Amino acid sequence: MRKTTKPKPIALTWKTAAIVVVALAVGAFAAQWAHAQWTDAQTRAYAEQKITIIEIDDYWNIQDGYFAPYGYSYENYADVLDVIESHGYRATLGAVPQIFNERTRQHYPLANDSRMTAWLKEKQVQGHEIAQHGYTHCLNEQLCKGVEENYENIAKGKKELEALFGPVRTYLPPGNSWNNSQYYNAKVLGFDTVGNTHVPRPYFDGGTLITQRSFDPVSLWQWHAQKFEHYPLQEWVDAYEKEPNVFILQLHSNTFNNAQKTEDLDGFLDYLNQQNATVLTYQDAYRVLRKAKQKEKNKMIPNDR
Numbered sequence: 001m002r003k004t005t006k007p008k009p010i011a012l013t014w015k016t017a018a019i020v021v022v023a024l025a026v027g028a029f030a031a032q033w034a035h036a037q038w039t040d041a042q043t044r045a046y047a048e049q050k051i052t053i054i055e056i057d058d059y060w061n062i063q064d065g066y067f068a069p070y071g072y073s074y075e076n077y078a079d080v081l082d083v084i085e086s087h088g089y090r091a092t093l094g095a096v097p098q099i100f101n102e103r104t105r106q107h108y109p110l111a112n113d114s115r116m117t118a119w120l121k122e123k124q125v126q127g128h129e130i131a132q133h134g135y136t137h138c139l140n141e142q143l144c145k146g147v148e149e150n151y152e153n154i155a156k157g158k159k160e161l162e163a164l165f166g167p168v169r170t171y172l173p174p175g176n177s178w179n180n181s182q183y184y185n186a187k188v189l190g191f192d193t194v195g196n197t198h199v200p201r202p203y204f205d206g207g208t209l210i211t212q213r214s215f216d217p218v219s220l221w222q223w224h225a226q227k228f229e230h231y232p233l234q235e236w237v238d239a240y241e242k243e244p245n246v247f248i249l250q251l252h253s254n255t256f257n258n259a260q261k262t263e264d265l266d267g268f269l270d271y272l273n274q275q276n277a278t279v280l281t282y283q284d285a286y287r288v289l290r291k292a293k294q295k296e297k298n299k300m301i302p303n304d305r
């Protein structure tokens with residue numbers, strides 16, 4: 001009797017299908033991984049030599065003394081910068097165009113504080129960079145919702161600072177509070193650098209440099225409070241050593257309310273000096289990183305001559 005041909009066992013078909021599905025999944029994952037690696041290589045900002053940036057924030061109108069109880073005084077601003085200058089370093093100073101005082105519910109234009117603006121101009125001549133640090137520096141959800149990321153406000157702030165100091169190339173978010181609209185608006189307004197954001201490491205978005213969040217030595221801080229604590233010096237050093245490429249030290253002059261804190265800053269700058277560290281403003285770091293990126297791209301493009 002002739003044996004009838006049995007259809008192929010269905011199990012084999014399922015097995016083949018499973019193999020195909022797994023192969024496709026692995027392929028898709030590998031393609032995604034390769035694309036991520038490629039994008040990372042294309043956009044990542046590398047310094048040929050490790051760079052350190054010193055950012056000091058919160059330069060605003062203090063003439064009426066409203067902020068004095070929280071440590072904002074002309075003397076404190078000068079003391080911190082004196083230590084930095086004594087090591088021959090230059091910093092980026094984050095200026096706030098229209099500080100909003102939550103108690104009086106009023107804005108105080110930086111342009112009206114002639115002592116502060118004259119001092120900042122002097123610092124700029126000495127090689128420090130003036131950056132934009134938000135618009136009103138108000139992060140109060142009830143009083144200032146959406147104010148800081150608003151395009152018009154960032155644009156107005158830039159214009160006001162530029163009328164005082166000339167081109168402003170770096171944007172630093174107030175209160176280390178960061179969102180996508182703020183990022184997008186600062187980028188389209190043409191800042192070279194958007195510093196101190198929440199990305200894990202520095203990269204270029206087109207011609208804009210986006211940097212990671214800084215190391216801030218303040219361990220205890222409260223808005224409208226008078227008590228501040230700093231991490232011990234060793235933690236500053238550990239943070240520096242952990243960073244392979246671009247290290248950002250973020251300071252606030254008002255938290256340097258005792259001699260120990262100023263000595264720690266001095267000690268850390270001594271350490272940087274011993275390390276032969278390259279300390280740059282954001283503006284100069286941008287130039288160095290851009291050049292390195294260009295060099296890297298040129299290497300990737302084959303010479304057709």
Ligand SMILES: [Zn+2]
Pocket residue numbers: 057058133137174175176
């Ligand atoms: Zn600030």
